[in-house]
Amino acid sequence: MSRGRGQHLGAVLDRALRDLGVAGRLEEEKLKEEWARCAGDAAAAHTEPRSLHRGRLYVTVDSSSWAHRLAAGESLAIRDRVNEVLGREAVRKVFFRVGTLKRGRG
Numbered sequence: 001m002s003r004g005r006g007q008h009l010g011a012v013l014d015r016a017l018r019d020l021g022v023a024g025r026l027e028e029e030k031l032k033e034e035w036a037r038c039a040g041d042a043a044a045a046h047t048e049p050r051s052l053h054r055g056r057l058y059v060t061v062d063s064s065s066w067a068h069r070l071a072a073g074e075s076l077a078i079r080d081r082v083n084e085v086l087g088r089e090a091v092r093k094v095f096f097r098v099g100t101l102k103r104g105r106g
Contacts, residue, residue: 048102
């Protein structure tokens with residue numbers, strides 16, 4: 001198979017996954033798996049990515065002090081690392097909301 005044809009097939013698959021609504025869910029799962037890499041170990045212990053929609057990443061944080069710390073100084077770095085992990089400019093802005101982390105729930 002030629003390289004051009006492989007790239008074309010990849011584009012067709014990407015478009016099909018987007019059309020089926022699967023691509024976004026796959027990205028969210030990848031983000032959850034790579035969250036410590038994106039947020040850093042300390043922040044990842046207090047946060048979870050909740051959803052990614054239209055360039056907005058919503059992150060649940062277990063305390064207001066962590067939410068403030070992240071919003072004040074880490075949001076751009078997290079955005080950049082998430083985009084690097086996902087391989088595209090998927091996130092334009094990160095929003096932090098205090099809530100209960102759902103880790104460990106099946």
